[in-house]
Amino acid sequence: MLALLLAAAAIPGAIPGSTSAPPPVLTPPPVLTPVFTKDVAPILYRRCATCHHEGEVAPFPLLTYEDARKRARLIADVTASRRMPPWKPVEGYNHFAGSRRLSDAEIQTLRRWAAAGAPQGNPALLPKAPAFPDDWQLGTPDLVVQLPESFDVPADGGDLYECFIVPMDVPRDRFIRAVEFRPSNRRVVHHALLFTDSAQSRHEPRYPCFGSVGLLPTEGLGGWSPGMAPIRLPEGAAVPLAARSKLVAQVHYHPDGRPERDQWTVGLYFTDRPPVRRVVDVGVASKRIDIPPGEAHYVVREHFTTPIAVDAIGIIPHAHLLCREMRGWAILPGGKKQWLLNLRDWDFNWQDQFQYAQPIRLPADSRIEMEFVYDNSAANPRNPNSPPERVTWGAGTKDEMAGLHVQAIPVHMEELPELGKALWGAVMRSVGGSFYRPEK
Numbered sequence: 376m377l378a379l380l381l382a383a384a385a386i387p388g389a390i391p392g393s394t395s396a397p398p399p400v401l402t403p404p405p406v407l408t409p410v411f412t413k414d415v416a417p418i419l420y421r422r423c424a425t426c427h428h429e430g431e432v433a434p435f436p437l438l439t440y441e442d443a444r445k446r447a448r449l450i451a452d453v454t455a456s457r458r459m460p461p462w463k464p465v466e467g468y469n470h471f472a473g474s475r476r477l478s479d480a481e482i483q484t485l486r487r488w489a490a491a492g493a494p495q496g497n498p499a500l501l502p503k504a505p506a507f508p509d510d511w512q513l514g515t516p517d518l519v520v521q522l523p524e525s526f527d528v529p530a531d532g533g534d535l536y537e538c539f540i541v542p543m544d545v546p547r548d549r550f551i552r553a554v555e556f557r558p559s560n561r562r563v564v565h566h567a568l569l570f571t572d573s574a575q576s577r578h579e580p581r582y583p584c585f586g587s588v589g590l591l592p593t594e595g596l597g598g599w600s601p602g603m604a605p606i607r608l609p610e611g612a613a614v615p616l617a618a619r620s621k622l623v624a625q626v627h628y629h630p631d632g633r634p635e636r637d638q639w640t641v642g643l644y645f646t647d648r649p650p651v652r653r654v655v656d657v658g659v660a661s662k663r664i665d666i667p668p669g670e671a672h673y674v675v676r677e678h679f680t681t682p683i684a685v686d687a688i689g690i691i692p693h694a695h696l697l698c699r700e701m702r703g704w705a706i707l708p709g710g711k712k713q714w715l716l717n718l719r720d721w722d723f724n725w726q727d728q729f730q731y732a733q734p735i736r737l738p739a740d741s742r743i744e745m746e747f748v749y750d751n752s753a754a755n756p757r758n759p760n761s762p763p764e765r766v767t768w769g770a771g772t773k774d775e776m777a778g779l780h781v782q783a784i785p786v787h788m789e790e791l792p793e794l795g796k797a798l799w800g801a802v803m804r805s806v807g808g809s810f811y812r813p814e815k
């Protein structure tokens with residue numbers, strides 16, 4: 376121990392105050408090497424195991440000492456570069472519920488542990504491993520909708536974006552207060568978006584869909600990605616469900632090297648209380664996208680001014696493969712800038728829906744602005760074209776989109792029609808509106 380302390384003292388700045396201030400009276404805390412059982416396991420259990428356990432989306436479990444020891448260096452690297460856990464919003468702009476982001480201290484612990492040769496530590500100090508019960512997280516649903524036939528995911532090839540339309544057999548109108556999506560095969564599902572359709576659109580029960588579900592859904596129910604909690608609508612903001620509606624699900628499958636199949640289920644939780652509030656999709660979107668081949672910094676901007684006061688509860692950014700950065704903010708009537716999202720290194724394969732830890736109040740006449748940056752150069756490893764080609768707006772894999780969707784609750788419910796009119800106006804001017812635009 377003494378040697379360790381002396382070694383630490385020899386490093387300039389290793390002991391706070393050791394350079395200029397008078398020598399500290401108290402003994403400085405010893406620099407201890409992190410060990411698996413006491414220091415590393417709690418991080419892996421809390422931050423990694425949701426995806427890194429048997430049968431889940433990640434390629435190997437990270438639960439036991441053996442799991443972690445043989446990958447210690449890799450763990451240190453992918454956390455230092457923040458490739459893992461997948462979480463794209465830049466720190467310091469907004470607080471999101473369910474953030475996967477590691478603290479700097481956690482990253483340091485993993486790095487120092489790997490550098491010290493991944494010591495195990497006292498097995499008696501190992502905390503209890505997390506359990507992942509396979510039950511519905513909110514109790515027995517009022518309705519379970521299952522994909523009638525399982526979907527085959529080939530061993531390899533590109534990612535698959537498949538839309539499913541499943542009858543729900545709801546005999547009377549209901550109100551949805553919560554939804555849980557459960558893949559039967561979690562190894563291959565990266566995300567799912569859920570909608571309802573009461574218009575009885577005539578559509579195949581299943582079809583490939585990449586950037587758009589290809590129909591105008593009646594309601595959006597929200598999304599799912601690995602490790603995320605079930606969707607709960609805010610108190611009083613249940614989503615109406617008309618009798619005989621259908622469930623629309625867009626599911627993103629990522630082949631994992633062997634043939635897989637999935638037959639997902641969706642649990643719906645109803646309430647008889649009609650909503651007194653509504654969550655509105657305030658979409659700030661642009662179709663003016665025309666990116667020349669080779670252009671490494673192509674910027675798309677759009678804005679929408681909300682005529683009524685709203686509380687933003689979440690945000691859903693949408694673009695395809697070329698997008699690199701997504702920023703959104705509101706200029707409040709007094710001129711103050713309120714950030715809504717700042718995301719770097721956008722990865723279509725890790726798209727999420729972000730919920731704010733606290734709602735953000737946007738007074739009437741707040742101007743919501745979005746700014747997306749695209750890289751259509753050969754240097755962008757996610758460029759689907761080699762060599763790069765001109766890319767324009769569209770729903771296909773090789774087209775691009777630009778949409779920032781603020782999930783907003785009107786502060787005064789009676790003002791909702793005014794917001795609806797303004798959003799519709801934006802759609803009519805063809806500069807904004809819903810990205811779930813029917814495909815042509």
Ligand code: HEC
Nearest residue numbers: 422423425426432433434449450453454459460461601602
């Ligand atoms: C939301 C799910 C999720 C979480 C949380 C997560 N991972 Fe991963 N991890 C994956 C997936 C999926 C892969 C496979 C590669 C890919 O798709 O990016 C992966 C791959 C990895 C790899 C292999 C990278 C390579 O280059 O082969 C390491 C190491 C890793 N994760 C470590 C971690 C650590 C450490 C944590 C927690 C601090 C963590 N992951 C949290 C999903 C997750």
